[in-house]
Amino acid sequence: MTEIGALFQSQDRPRSPPFEGGLGAATGPPVCHYVPPPSIEVNIDFTRPDGQRTRPLLVENKRLYVDEHYISVWSPVLRAWCVECPDRELILANVQYEHVLEMLECIHPTYKAVDDQSVHILLPLAYDYQMEGLLHRCECFLINHNLPFLEKVWIADRYKLNRLLILCLREMRPNSKVDLNGSRYYALSDRVKVLLLERLHGAPAPEEIPEPPLDLETFQRASDVNFAAVRAKTGRVYYVNPYYMAAWSNVFEEKLCTTSSGVEEMFCPCNQEELKAFLMAIHPPQLRINEQNIGPILMSACKMESPALLRKCANLLLAPHTQLSVFVRLSLLDRCFLHEMLPACLQMVQRPEHLIQMTQQTTYDCLSTRAKACMMDRLGILLDGPGLQPHHCARCKATSGCNSVTWMCPQCKTYSSDANLLRSNANPSITTTTNTTQPYNQISHR
Known part of the structure; x- marks a missing residue:
C-alpha cells in the first residue's frame, strides 16, 4: 500500500502557488500557472506477492x-x-x-x-x-x-x-x-x-429496510475471524482482524510488523466515536460517507493513517454536490493536515466578499496559518480578476471585466448571454453591453 507519511508532514512543505481553474472556478485570465495538488493514491499489484498478500x-x-x-x-x-x-x-x-x-x-x-x-x-x-x-x-x-x-x-x-x-x-x-x-x-x-x-391491486407498500451497517455487534465479541482486541483511547474494546486492519491503516501495519509475538491486544490513537466510525467505514458492507458522518470518519482516517479512507473523504469534500459550506470543508481538510487540497477547496469561492465573510466565522481562529495563507492567496486572485475574461466593448470602446455580459443585435434588437459571442466582438454587426438581461432601455454593470 502506498505510504502517506509525507502526506501527514504536508504542513512543512512549501505552499502551492495560487491558481485559476479547477473545481468551480470562474473563467478568467491565467494569473499564474496552476499546479495540481498531489492526489492520494492507493495502488495494489495483485500479480505479485508481498509482505501481506502471499x-x-x-x-x-x-x-x-x-x-x-x-x-x-x-x-x-x-x-x-x-x-x-x-x-x-x-x-x-x-x-x-x-x-x-x-x-x-x-x-x-x-x-x-x-x-x-x-x-x-x-x-x-x-x-x-x-x-x-x-x-x-x-x-x-x-x-x-x-x-x-x-x-x-x-x-x-x-x-x-x-x-x-x-x-x-x-x-x-x-x-x-x-x-x-x-x-x-x-x-x-x-x-x-x-x-x-x-x-x-392496491396492497400497501412494504416497510423500507434500513441500510446497513447499523451497529458494531459483530465486533463486540471474539471470533475465529476477529480475534484481536483493539482498544480506543477512552477504553472501549472491539475485536477485529489485525491483518485486515493493517491493510487499511499504516499505524496497524507498523504495529503488526514490529510485533514478533502473537497479536492479542492493540491500542489505537482514536476515541470511541472515531474508532467506531473507522471500523464501520472499512469493514463490509462499508458505511457510506456523507455530510453527517464525515467528521469522525475523516479524523479517524487521519489518526490511523489510512490513505484509502482519506481519499474517499477528500473526494466527498471536493465534490460540488456536497451540501457543506466551503468553510466547513476547509476546516476539515486543515484539521487533518490535507493542506495540498486547500487551494482546490477554495476554488469553490467565486466572490471576494464571500471569502471575507469566512474570516468572520467564530472558528476562524482555529485554522492553521497555512489555511489562512491559502485564503489570502485566493482573495488576491478574486480581487485581481473577479469576473469574466476582460472584453472590449464595441459601443464605448472600453475594456471591462464585468461578472456577466449581455450581447445585443442592432438589427433585431435581441439580447444574448452566449459566451461564444466573445469571439465575435470584432464583428461590427454586434453591439456589446455590460448588463444583465433587463428591459431594453435599461443598461447596468454588474
Whole structure:
C-alpha cells in the first residue's frame, strides 16, 4: 500500500502557488500557472506477492496474490476454502481472470467504484462467494442507477437484494403499466410475482429496510475471524482482524510488523466515536460517507493513517454536490493536515466578499496559518480578476471585466448571454453591453 507519511508532514512543505481553474472556478485570465495538488493514491499489484498478500489464487492459469485474512472478512466461502486447504493455492473455477481482478480492486483499499459495466460482473461473484458487503455496494449503485423497472426487479430477485426489491415496490403505484409478457417477467420467482400482483391491486407498500451497517455487534465479541482486541483511547474494546486492519491503516501495519509475538491486544490513537466510525467505514458492507458522518470518519482516517479512507473523504469534500459550506470543508481538510487540497477547496469561492465573510466565522481562529495563507492567496486572485475574461466593448470602446455580459443585435434588437459571442466582438454587426438581461432601455454593470 502506498505510504502517506509525507502526506501527514504536508504542513512543512512549501505552499502551492495560487491558481485559476479547477473545481468551480470562474473563467478568467491565467494569473499564474496552476499546479495540481498531489492526489492520494492507493495502488495494489495483485500479480505479485508481498509482505501481506502471499496466498495465490489460480484463475485461468494465472495467479493473483491475496491476504487470506483479508478475503476471509469479505467471504465465508473463501474463508472456508483457506481453512480446508492451508498453504495451498486456491483454484477458482468457472470465473474469468479479469472479473476476479475487478472484484479484488473493489473490496480492497483501492476501492474501485462500481459502475454500469462492472456491476454485472461483480453481482455473480459476490452472490456465489456470499460477499454480502459487495452485494450491498452493487445494490446501492443499482438503487440510484436508471434501469427499466422489471430489469431492476429481476436483478433484486436473482441476487436476493431485498432492499432494492422493496424500494422498487414502494415506487410502484397501483394500476401501473408493467410488461407481463417479456422474458424478465417470466424469469421472476413466484414470490416476487405475487408481490407485484398484490401491489398492482392496491396492497400497501412494504416497510423500507434500513441500510446497513447499523451497529458494531459483530465486533463486540471474539471470533475465529476477529480475534484481536483493539482498544480506543477512552477504553472501549472491539475485536477485529489485525491483518485486515493493517491493510487499511499504516499505524496497524507498523504495529503488526514490529510485533514478533502473537497479536492479542492493540491500542489505537482514536476515541470511541472515531474508532467506531473507522471500523464501520472499512469493514463490509462499508458505511457510506456523507455530510453527517464525515467528521469522525475523516479524523479517524487521519489518526490511523489510512490513505484509502482519506481519499474517499477528500473526494466527498471536493465534490460540488456536497451540501457543506466551503468553510466547513476547509476546516476539515486543515484539521487533518490535507493542506495540498486547500487551494482546490477554495476554488469553490467565486466572490471576494464571500471569502471575507469566512474570516468572520467564530472558528476562524482555529485554522492553521497555512489555511489562512491559502485564503489570502485566493482573495488576491478574486480581487485581481473577479469576473469574466476582460472584453472590449464595441459601443464605448472600453475594456471591462464585468461578472456577466449581455450581447445585443442592432438589427433585431435581441439580447444574448452566449459566451461564444466573445469571439465575435470584432464583428461590427454586434453591439456589446455590460448588463444583465433587463428591459431594453435599461443598461447596468454588474
